[in-house]
Amino acid sequence: MRRLLFVLCAGTSLAAVATAAQAGGFQIRENSAAGLGTAFAGAASDVRDLSIIYNNPAAMTELQRSGAEVGVSLITPSSKFSGSGSDAIGRPLSGQLDKTGDSIPVPAAFLAYVPERQNWRVGLAITAPYGLETDYEDGWIGRYHALNSRLETININLAGAIELQPGLSVGGGISAQRAEARLTNAVDFGAVMAGRGVPGFIPQGADGLAVVKGDDWAWGANLGLFYEPVDGTRMGLTWRSEIKHKLEGSGRFEVPTNVRAVLNAVGSQAFQPLGDVRANVSTPQSVDLGLTQEFGAFALHGTVSWTDWSSFEEIRVRFENPAQADVVDEQHWKDTWFYSIGATYQLDPAWQLRTGIAFDKTPTQAQFRTPRIADGDRTWLSAGVGWQASDRLALDVGYTHIFVDDSSIDIATATGNRLTGSFDNKVDIVAVTARYSF
Numbered sequence: 519m520r521r522l523l524f525v526l527c528a529g530t531s532l533a534a535v536a537t538a539a540q541a542g543g544f545q546i547r548e549n550s551a552a553g554l555g556t557a558f559a560g561a562a563s564d565v566r567d568l569s570i571i572y573n574n575p576a577a578m579t580e581l582q583r584s585g586a587e588v589g590v591s592l593i594t595p596s597s598k599f600s601g602s603g604s605d606a607i608g609r610p611l612s613g614q615l616d617k618t619g620d621s622i623p624v625p626a627a628f629l630a631y632v633p634e635r636q637n638w639r640v641g642l643a644i645t646a647p648y649g650l651e652t653d654y655e656d657g658w659i660g661r662y663h664a665l666n667s668r669l670e671t672i673n674i675n676l677a678g679a680i681e682l683q684p685g686l687s688v689g690g691g692i693s694a695q696r697a698e699a700r701l702t703n704a705v706d707f708g709a710v711m712a713g714r715g716v717p718g719f720i721p722q723g724a725d726g727l728a729v730v731k732g733d734d735w736a737w738g739a740n741l742g743l744f745y746e747p748v749d750g751t752r753m754g755l756t757w758r759s760e761i762k763h764k765l766e767g768s769g770r771f772e773v774p775t776n777v778r779a780v781l782n783a784v785g786s787q788a789f790q791p792l793g794d795v796r797a798n799v800s801t802p803q804s805v806d807l808g809l810t811q812e813f814g815a816f817a818l819h820g821t822v823s824w825t826d827w828s829s830f831e832e833i834r835v836r837f838e839n840p841a842q843a844d845v846v847d848e849q850h851w852k853d854t855w856f857y858s859i860g861a862t863y864q865l866d867p868a869w870q871l872r873t874g875i876a877f878d879k880t881p882t883q884a885q886f887r888t889p890r891i892a893d894g895d896r897t898w899l900s901a902g903v904g905w906q907a908s909d910r911l912a913l914d915v916g917y918t919h920i921f922v923d924d925s926s927i928d929i930a931t932a933t934g935n936r937l938t939g940s941f942d943n944k945v946d947i948v949a950v951t952a953r954y955s956f
Contacts, residue, residue, distance in 0.1 A: 544650040548591035549626040551949035554916030555902020556860025557874030560819025562754030562808030568628035571641035575677035575689030576742035578639040589951030601939010605721035613659040637681040661704035662935040667890040685746040693738040700731040709933040732767025750812035760803040769795040787841035794838040815864040823856040827881035851881035870904040892941040894925035920945035
């Protein structure tokens with residue numbers, strides 16, 4: 519038990535670094551190597567590992583033994599911007615085009631308790647269901663729109679399930695979710711001063727930096743339904759609530775010396791070096807339907823998922839300093855649908871082969887898209903394998919390549935810096951999971 523608690527605590531600490539959104543928006547589906555192998559087809563209806571605790575708590579009644587599971591998904595995105603920009607007086611924006619591609623680990627941990635000869639189960643899931651990170655070089659052409667954007671979450675979900683009658687189960691859970699966010703961008707103080715008629719300043723002539731960060735704990739809930747009308751035909755339905763975060767933290771401005779001298783001379787309290795900030799960020803509600811049909815050793819799986827992204831209308835940072843106006847990035851996202859189909863084949867008692875394909879619609883709209891989340895429609899191609907190494911130990915490996923449609927951008931800052939172009943994106947994901955049954 520001490521070893522198990524150590525593993526779960528390690529999973530908790532690692533989950534805090536999960537920062538790559540690889541579903542639409544800033545959603546992260548990667549909580550299972552077995553699920554990744556089928557592009558998460560049947561994630562709510564097929565109990566192939568302990569990630570079912572999170573994906574559909576009602577289906578926990580299909581678990582036959584208590585156990586623990588830990589895993590990690592290594593996500594490697596590649597993003598390249600092509601385009602140009604102009605400042606408030608029409609001159610080209612200086613700076614280089616940028617390309618990013620750092621690998622990011624996304625861990626997950628699960629614990630299931632299966633009492634003997636009982637019709638109920640309980641489980642604990644530690645995951646990172648939402649997150650993002652985009653990181654650009656300080657001197658890139660879109661620096662006034664975004665430099666670093668990071669949202670990290672850790673979700674601790676305690677869930678239970680009960681079998682109402684053979685083949686029909688219900689379940690639910692409570693989630694404690696922590697969110698941490700950090701946003702940075704360059705500030706064109708040259709344009710700010712020139713716009714106020716201060717002599718000696720021109721756009722791009724006096725760059726500064728803005729950094730805001732905050733964190734919060736909040737609560738959510740989830741419900742699940744599992745139904746097996748006949749042997750080999752399974753259906754799962756899961757609802758997960760919106761979780762509203764009220765982030766509190768600090769805002770910092772790095773202001774050039776000549777700009778600070780002007781602000782002090784006129785008695786302005788704006789752009790102070792440090793102050794308190796607040797921002798509201800919500801992780802959206804979602805509904806997942808999973809279907810599984812077995813044909814002996816071969817099985818087909820499907821998933822249809824809806825996410826309520828329309829609740830994400832803007833990123834608004836409020837400063838406690840009354841002289842500092844709110845900073846607003848309009849988003850106006852749309853609700854999205856995720857579709858996947860997959861197959862598994864039980865090669866022998868020890869080995870299972872998996873494959874899948876998925877389509878994931880972006881919630882972003884071109885007229886509001888920013889470099890912070892330059893998202894596009896995604897097509898997944900997945901494959902994986904499961905190995906029952908012994909009576910107690912099982913290992914899973916999954917791989918996915920995500921083709922991302924080019925995402926165009928044409929947006930201006932409040933200081934008149936316009937960025938126009940498109941992002942060429944793609945993603946590779948490798949996941950490994952180990953599961954131990956008691």
